[in-house]
Amino acid sequence: MATVIELPVEIFKGPVDPDWCPGCGDFGVLKGVQQAAAKCGIKPENLLVVSGIGCSSNLPGFIHAYGIHSLHGRAVPVATGAHLANTDLKVVITGGDGDGYGIGVGHLLHAMRRNLDVTYVVMDNQIYGLTTGQTSPTTTLGHKTKSTPQGNLESPLNPLALALTAGATYIARGFSGEQKHLADIIAGAIEHKGFSLVDVFSPCVTYNKINTYPFFKERVYKLEDEGWDPTDFHKSMEKAFEWGDKIPLGVIYKADMPTYEDGELAFKKGPLVKQSLKADKKMFDSFIEEMI
């Protein structure tokens, strides 16, 4: 493996400044992605940041890299296609809980079970922000939102447990209030070979008055401070359900498993985009011969 040459984080400064609300948790995540890319030494032309739709999905516009700002819920398949077409690109998917765990959750499950070598950073604010404050798949039970004025009736989805059962091989939780820690987790995710899910508490200061910075600051602790071993699946599953006064941050599970790319014959000759487009005449003619 080539030596990693760290890059200055400034080169990832995007062409425009983010238009998120002042104090939005997504600022910290953007910085975390930029710091992680710099730490991993990924040149801006080799970094592809793919998002769906939502406040946090505007992130690709705020970073100096290639980006795809796709449809609501479709970041994962778009990223999958781009990644399979050019496996030389480092693909980081960024988006929100509505995008990833709501409208796009079907794709997320399948991407995880494929163990694709991509990183998915979910800015989880437990609310729909861009549409002005409706309930999301991770909204707490009983939380009163614009669409649930009597309180949310649906149990929140547990992204970490979901990722464990679906087959992701790097599962972590960060907090945009713990910026450096978050950058390290994302860097670990990018370096990990296989599907990485990083669920990030990224508070919505405008529409979620429950899951705020103080809410998390009082509760979060770092797994590595306790000498956590992320390689035991069943213990990780138990840990994924820890919630309440103490909420764990850090890499909850990590496994070394074959990736989808390892088994795909089409990559034997390198990334698809670098292969010749000319059909092999002899082979083509043999296909015609099959039908005679």
Place this chain on the structure above:
Amino acid sequence: MQEVTIGIAGAAGDGLDKSGDTLARSCGRLGLHVYAYNSYQSIIRGGHIWLRVRIGENKVYSHGDKLNVLVALNQDSIERHAGEVEEGGVVIFNSDKIKCDPALVRPGVKILALPMAKVTEDVVKEHGPLQAIMQNTVAVGAVCFLSNIGLEEPTSVLTDTFAHKGQKVIDLNVGLLKAGYEFAKANCQTLTKEWQFSHKKRPFVTGNEAIALGAYAAGCKFYSAYPMTPASTILHWMASHAAKTGICVKQCEDELSVINMAIGAGIAGARSMCATAGGGFALMTEAVGMAGIMEVPVVVVEVQRGGPSTGLPTKTEQADLFQVYGASQGEFPRLIVAPKSIADAYETTVDVFNLADKYQLPVLLMSDLLLSEHPETVDPEVFNSDVKIDRGEVVTEWKEDQGKFKRFKFTESGISPRALPGTANCNYVSATDDHDEESILISDMYTSPGTRRMIMEKRNRKIENLLKELPAPALEGPKDADLTLVCWGSTWGVVKEAVELLNAQGIKTNMLNIKYIAPFHAKEVSEILGKAKKKISVEVNYTSQMARHIKAETGISMDAHINRYDGEPMEPAFVAEHVKRILAGKALSLECTEEEAKDIGYHYLRTHALEKLRPSKLTKESGNGFGEQVWNIEFTERATGKTGARMLVGVSTGSTHSFEKLASE
């Protein structure tokens, strides 16, 4: 021209497609032309399968109107199709199991009862008992004699087919083939004169195979799909050949994923394609607009089947034109094209990869079940893999001192050179939000009406140049015809033969096939149709969507429409008969025909588990208290021939008014 049509009928799982394949490949090797159509149901075992194989000395463009030989693999098939065999034809069946009532066939039709056990006695002695499916090979042998194609090529086809199973299996099958051949020879005469075999070998190809081959020739590197009839066989071809072609073939969790992956691959720079049927395309529509606004080359194949909704999964229709035309919100350039034949499907697929790249837009290639699934012999020269590959304007190097790379530069042509991710100094975002030249969003904080107008016009300018590059439609047939038939897609072949039929009958007819749906050659089509004396649209749908599209684009209305929407493709005589009806000024009768009433009777028997009965006699009656004329359908017991039940079906509504059992089962 000498031709012969063989029909093979049975249930799903009877293996009749393999029999048809042996016959068709043999003809293809001899230099004869074949067109086959398999009418089947969405069922894996059972049901009714009806394969027609039309063989001609010259090119045949449809499965035709005639039936010369019926191979019936079950009793049901005899009852349904024996009456369709033309005078001089033959009905073949295993007489150990099936009977054929002479009253069922037309005068001059030979009933060739094949005593399977006796005919295969020697083969069984040598090879042991036969599996039921092997008996089909005996029937194929008989057909080889009747259609006068000899034993040599069929033997070589079987030898190739079973090569992987060893000599013993080959010998067994060839033995069965010969037994059938000799039996027919001893009992019948051939149905055709000596053929002029050119011995030019032609592959026997389906439309979907042609599309897959076209994609491979064009350098497609990524193919994604979700299984859905009638598009699945593209996936099957792609998957079974992937180890050789090097194409990355991805079955996805749903059609949303399918098209979004294909577009992602397109953004990254791989030539990519996906395919689906109408229902899957409905899920894909949002992403079509994404490819439009991001200006991504991608090829989407939409194979139409009977709709709406799940509709008729295994039946043909041309009713998705409006869906495809209207796919996705907003306005954006895209190419919608409908190839007319298998050869055209190959060539069109190759072309559209270049057009998608050059104009950086989604291509929606429309096929239909008939075009995609029917096989025919195609001249091998059509499948030329040495094709032009034009990736359009791609920036591979950009120096920092060249300034900011503008992915969506406003140009005269509307085409902005693109750089693929990985190219240094060109970073940009492909966004679904509208954006400026540098791909900065104009949607959120600083919506700029000026920039919006410029980028809208830039994108849509591409279409003007694209239209200039596409060949305009032209009349086929006599220029000074009294009648012009207008069609699109697979109906081209049927209409082509209908035009010949009508001209032979003294009705001077020509035809106009529309291949490019968007952009549309409005000027050229206006000129042609403006001069046409009488215009009739011919479409396999209910609402004449192409006729409406032409009217929207040109203001020209058709004088009449010919439609079919019962799930089956049109036949040349069907078109010709309707043309004559229209010319005679007769209104279309929507009454339930005798044939349809019989079919409704069969449907009732199947759904009520009354397989012991069969519809035998139908009479039209009035004054029955149902407020309309009815078809009185008499059912007889298959075993005894006794009248078993009576059913009344409305002539006007087609409603099943009553079903009455007359005798104990």
